Amino acid sequence: MKKVILLLVLLLSVSFMLESCTNAAHRSKKKKSDVPEWWLNLPNDKNYVFGKGTASGIDISGTQQRAFTNSQSNIAQKVETYLDNYREDFYQEFGVGGDQEIQSTFATVTKALVTQCLRMVTEYKSELYDYTDEAGRTVYEYYVVVQWPTAEVGAALYDKIKEEEQLRIKYEKSKMMERLEAAKKEKLELDQMRKSGE
Numbered sequence: 001m002k003k004v005i006l007l008l009v010l011l012l013s014v015s016f017m018l019e020s021c022t023n024a025a026h027r028s029k030k031k032k033s034d035v036p037e038w039w040l041n042l043p044n045d046k047n048y049v050f051g052k053g054t055a056s057g058i059d060i061s062g063t064q065q066r067a068f069t070n071s072q073s074n075i076a077q078k079v080e081t082y083l084d085n086y087r088e089d090f091y092q093e094f095g096v097g098g099d100q101e102i103q104s105t106f107a108t109v110t111k112a113l114v115t116q117c118l119r120m121v122t123e124y125k126s127e128l129y130d131y132t133d134e135a136g137r138t139v140y141e142y143y144v145v146v147q148w149p150t151a152e153v154g155a156a157l158y159d160k161i162k163e164e165e166q167l168r169i170k171y172e173k174s175k176m177m178e179r180l181e182a183a184k185k186e187k188l189e190l191d192q193m194r195k196s197g198e
Contacts, residue, residue, distance in 0.1 A: 036127055039143045043124070048147040049082060050124060051075025056141040060128070067142040072121060075148055079117045082150070083110040086157060086180075109160045117153050121146045151190055154183020 035054075042050040053070030057063040087106055126144040133139045158180035 036143055038125055039127075039145060042145060047151060048124075048149055049075060049078045050145055050147050051078060051121070052143070052145045054141070054143045056139060058137050058139055060140050060142075063140045063142045064128075064144075067126075067144045068146075071144050071146045072118060075121055075146055076114060076118060079114050079148060079153065080110075082153065083113060083157070086110075105164055109157070109164060113153060113156055113160060116156055117148060120152050121148050123147075149187075149190070151183050151186040154180050155187035158184045 039052055039054070042052060051071045051074035053067045053072070053074060055063045055066035055070060057066070087110060090106065091103075124145040124147040126142065129141040129143075130138050131141075158177070161177070161180070
């Protein structure tokens with residue numbers, strides 16, 4: 001699973017780097033300074049999980065790519081934790097700790113979702129600093145924060161459970177499915193808002 005996540009993170013970081021190069025509105029070029037406040041104190045928004053990354057180097061594109069890779073690794077760990085919380089809630093509600101088949105099916109579903117969720121990660125904010133080192137070279141420091149919509153993953157988990165008959169039968173009437181249905185509804189509302197804003 002970790003190899004799949006790392007491969008996906010690498011592929012996504014290249015796409016983020018390309019997007020970042022064309023989207024200068026989220027970047028500014030400054031002299032070396034303290035770490036940005038927005039990077040140190042991530043937003044607290046129940047609708048998103050945030051991840052952060054940073055890198056420095058003399059190659060601007062390589063520096064940006066490493067920072068994005070770091071931010072995606074950071075958020076992948078948070079996605080796994082987020083999904084683990086759902087899994088634990090399901091297990092507690094139904095007492096399936098010893099049911100290996102249910103555990104295996106749920107693990108397969110959540111692994112697929114981590115990969116799917118990484119495709120939903122978008123840049124929240126980034127900033128580029130440069131300074132001249134003692135050797136006279138320009139060194140770049142790049143800070144990035146990425147975001148991941150929690151409603152999207154709740155909706156995706158809901159859909160995956162509905163697809164897996166064994167999980168669907170087990171959890172159909174659960175409190176967790178009610179929470180996931182609410183997330184699915186929220187995602188649909190967000191989609192409608194996005195469409196009306198275009």
